[in-house]
Amino acid sequence: MIDSSRRRDCGDKATTDSTKARLQALTPGDGVTAASAFFIAPYAGEYAEEAEVVFGADGRVGYRDERPEDRSVEGVLLSRWSGTQTGPQRWGEHHARRQFHVMEAPLGCAGCAGPPHRDERGILWILHTSGMRLTGHLMGPVLVTTPPLCLRDASKAMRGCDVLQGGAVALRVTEAEVVGVRGMVYSPTETPEPGIVRFDDPRIRRVVADGLVREISHAEVDTTTLPILTDCSTPVGSRAGEARSAAH
Structure with missing residues (x-):
């Protein structure tokens, strides 16, 4: 199970039926609008500094003018x-500080x-397929920098993110431990390189991180939720009924 320290249990426990009930509350109009805000997505007016x-x-x-907020709780330097x-x-990108927050x-x-x-x-995670197995249980651990989602924002993501529109898989995750960071690895003698x-x-001391990494090690593919989230033309309530029938 995702524990209460680094693997973080979260959210209300719910049954599959209540998942479908919540999906029924979404409508085809509950998508991306000009007023929609997505927490981790940077705005056009935001940018990573060249500190x-x-x-x-x-x-x-470190930074020459380093401040206390420049480091994560693990002591890693943040962009x-x-x-x-x-x-x-920019739906396909992550604001580093907000990504760490969630x-x-x-x-x-x-x-x-x-x-x-x-x-x-x-817990619901929606990821780009990237060659993943699309049915059954997850085959092997997967390193992720994408946070999980609530149902309403999963619907937004499927309709607003070009990356997910290119192929997505929904997972139900029971274990996802914090294992490291993604960022630029610095060297006294060589050009910085990106990496996880x-x-x-030992290189963790030389990283400027732009994302926290969790390792999903126990998960199953959710084949019922994703079709409902991506269906913009049919009332979601009727699609939820179809998913309920398919799940039995």
Whole structure:
């Protein structure tokens, strides 16, 4: 099970029937509008700063004018962001600070930062397929920087994110441990390179992180929720009835 420390249990426990009931409350009009806000997506007016990175005497990277908020609870240096929340949002990207906020404890929804949806199968994650097995249980662990979702924001994501529209899979996750970060790995002698670095890797001291990484190790594919979320033409209540019949 996702525990109460780093693997974070979250959300109201619900049955599959209540999942379908909540889906019935969504309508085809509950999608992306000009007023829709998606918590982790940066706005056009926001940007990652090009802050000067320096090496300390202990070999750890930092900013020359480092502030306390520049580090995560694990002590990892975070990329700095500036700007204003104006203009359209870039749905396929993550604002580093807000991504950390919802991927840390307790887990939050990527869209609203509230509790992600959970039923007896686990917490709802929607990921790009990327060659994943689309039925049954997950084959092997998967490293993710994408946070989980509540049902309403899962619907928004499916309609607003070009990446997910290119192929998506819904998972019900029961174990997803925080294992590391994604970011730029610095060297005193070489050009920085992007990568995923685990907390037990010595390079963690040389990373400027733009995302927290969880390792999904126990999950099953949710084949009933995704078709309802992606159906914009048929009333969701009737689609939920179809999913209920298909699930039995």
